[in-house]
Amino acid sequence: MKYKWINNQNNSNLILFFNGWGCDEHQVKHLKAGQQNVLMIYDYTCLHLDEKVLNEINNYPEVSIIAWSFGVWMAQYISKNCDLNINKAIAINGTLQPVHDKFGISKSIVQGTYEHLSERNLMKFQRRMVGGNEAWKQFEANKPQRTFENQKEELGAVIQHFDLMVDESSIYNKAIIGTTDLIFTCDNQKSYWKDKAEMKEINSPHFCFYRWNAWSEILI
Template structure:
């Protein structure tokens, strides 16, 4: 996993708080550098999940985050699962922890991407690349153009390796698991999501007892809304 600071104060006590963004598969900090932030907040992006941090690396990250007086977590797509691996058993507390367009069971016929659909996606990307996936992810030509303005420039071979790693790791950790969500304070579902079926996400968060906000016009890719992180993570502290 890579950790990139987009905004960082000289010391944690100089900031109002920290916003942690766990990107989805194939993501990078390039996807969120255009996002507006509440004044005084530091911002760190987590991405590239070919491997996840070991215990020592997680504890180091926890120590850095614990120094902030307020912590806000936003995770998107597969980043929801990754954030659970990092923070579900962590002593850190979050003012808000928002899951967007994903669930802690990302490859699942009831609660995530159906297993057959995920396998088809893996084969398609191996054969023809990522263009068709991006079209489905963005939903409209206008949002696709906005995505390309801020797209990740990681090479296809690297993100394909990441996809296979997530398929293996997520499959191992979500078998026969009932919906629980002690980490999350709320979830957001785009009604036009063509990657994670909205009905599966709604089912997971409903059974887990997490408040859900549906966005009628939102596809899987949410970052065309430049103020989204501000609205979903730090409104209470502004």
């Protein structure tokens, strides 16, 4: 796993953001941090998170987790294996069974996406992910600054990671679910989070961060 500080000032509160597959900080740079530090975790080619950054995270008296898409599983994995001090955890358009016919994305679709991934197909996936031409224009202007080879390597790695058992005594107290999500369908998300977390439905596609102007708005 890689990490990048989006905001690192003299603030006592930390938002730990677990990004989705293939993404980086550019897609969320419009979100204002305010009085909170924001640390992004991304690129899950390797499941190891540097000990130095884990120590930094544990120095905060209050840590809030915002996890999106495949990042939902990753945040659960790190939190359960590294004993983080979590005040609040929000899952956005993802579940703890990300490759699953009823609770995530079907295995055939995920495997097919990997096997047939090309730069053209990646762009088509991203267009479906953001939903609509206006959102695509904004995303394309702030697209991930990662190589195609790196993005494909990450997808192959996470498919294997998801074969690992993850403790489903969930860290999440809230799940935000996009009703027009074409990646993790609304029905599959609701089926998973039922009786596991407070669910909040929003009229939004899989990538839904353009509806917010600040990180604090997500935590409400």
